[in-house]
Amino acid sequence: MPAHDWATAAAAGYRAGRPLTLLFDYDGTLTPIAALPALAVLPPATRDALAGLAALPRAAVGVVSGRSLDSVRELVGLPGLRYAGSGGMHISFGAEEAIDPALAEFDAIADALLTALSSPVKSFPGTWVERKPGCLSVHYRQLTPPRAAGFVEEAREALAELAPDCPPLRVRAVTQALEVALAGAWTKGDAVDRLAGVDALVVFAGDGANDEEAVAAVNARGGLTVGVGPEAPAAVRLRVADQNEFVAGLHRLAASLCGAAVVGRPHPGGVVTPRVIHQGAR
Numbered sequence: 001m002p003a004h005d006w007a008t009a010a011a012a013g014y015r016a017g018r019p020l021t022l023l024f025d026y027d028g029t030l031t032p033i034a035a036l037p038a039l040a041v042l043p044p045a046t047r048d049a050l051a052g053l054a055a056l057p058r059a060a061v062g063v064v065s066g067r068s069l070d071s072v073r074e075l076v077g078l079p080g081l082r083y084a085g086s087g088g089m090h091i092s093f094g095a096e097e098a099i100d101p102a103l104a105e106f107d108a109i110a111d112a113l114l115t116a117l118s119s120p121v122k123s124f125p126g127t128w129v130e131r132k133p134g135c136l137s138v139h140y141r142q143l144t145p146p147r148a149a150g151f152v153e154e155a156r157e158a159l160a161e162l163a164p165d166c167p168p169l170r171v172r173a174v175t176q177a178l179e180v181a182l183a184g185a186w187t188k189g190d191a192v193d194r195l196a197g198v199d200a201l202v203v204f205a206g207d208g209a210n211d212e213e214a215v216a217a218v219n220a221r222g223g224l225t226v227g228v229g230p231e232a233p234a235a236v237r238l239r240v241a242d243q244n245e246f247v248a249g250l251h252r253l254a255a256s257l258c259g260a261a262v263v264g265r266p267h268p269g270g271v272v273t274p275r276v277i278h279q280g281a282r
């Protein structure tokens with residue numbers, strides 16, 4: 001195995017005695033990109049690998065996603081993991097939650113944003129808006145590249161027209177969707193800071209523009225950042241060509257640290273009912 005392989009490096013750190021925190025993006029990293037969000041289902045073998053790694057005595061596993069917290073938690077289906085949804089604004093670890101106050105501020109203006117976006121969405125059939133706590137994804141995957149460029153321009157203009165009556169927005173293109181949140185809202189970097197754990201070797205893997213802050217946060221901790229595919233943030237320390245290669249590394253890591261026991265193991269049952277313990281300052 002080459003020395004720059006992320007799974008080999010993570011296994012070596014764990015074997016050397018360091019706690020290991022593995023944080024992964026969901027869409028495009030743990031699952032292949034699909035035509036619609038509902039079709040991006042986690043393969044059972046990937047779930048087994050995550051469950052096996054999370055059961056190790058000095059390891060924690062988290063999924064940090066642009067999806068809503070409920071959606072990512074349900075799709076992954078492992079109560080023992082750490083989760084962040086809404087691009088880092090809504091964080092869940094064990095029985096505890098942290099919520100960015102910007103989430104509620106955004107929700108108070110979300111209807112106005114949806115109204116503003118209704119005109120470009122009507123003009124470009126195939127586009128649609130996914131409403132999530134604290135943010136929106138304006139999807140345009142079904143459009144050809146020139147139509148997508150036209151749609152993005154119109155959607156950005158529609159949002160910009162709200163400017164005098166609306167707090168500043170953060171609008172960025174993430175895997176064929178415009179992600180819209182309040183400027184200054186928590187990002188995946190904030191989620192990394194809350195989920196990483198003290199003294200752990202932190203590994204983060206992601207594939208898109210909304211992973212930039214997580215990559216910066218993990219690099220700042222001296223951790224291991226893995227870019228999945230060509231659109232991964234430029235600052236990653238290691239790269240894999242695509243989602244298949246990333247999952248192959250995940251299986252190698254699980255096999256190396258957990259042995260054959262990870263395949264077909266029953267998943268931990270039980271439902272954790274989270275309670276809110278912290279609403280951070282903006």
Ligand SMILES: O=P(O)(O)OC[C@H]1O[C@H](O[C@H]2O[C@H](CO)[C@@H](O)[C@H](O)[C@H]2O)[C@H](O)[C@@H](O)[C@@H]1O
Pocket residue numbers: 025026027028032033034035036037038039040064065066067068130132137139141174175176177179208210
């Ligand atoms: O941060 P992530 O976990 O990567 O989530 C980013 C967005 O993922 C979803 O949309 C993207 O994946 C869909 C399924 O593969 C695809 O159909 C869509 O075109 C992509 O934009 C999700 O729907 C969004 O809420 C997430 O922000």
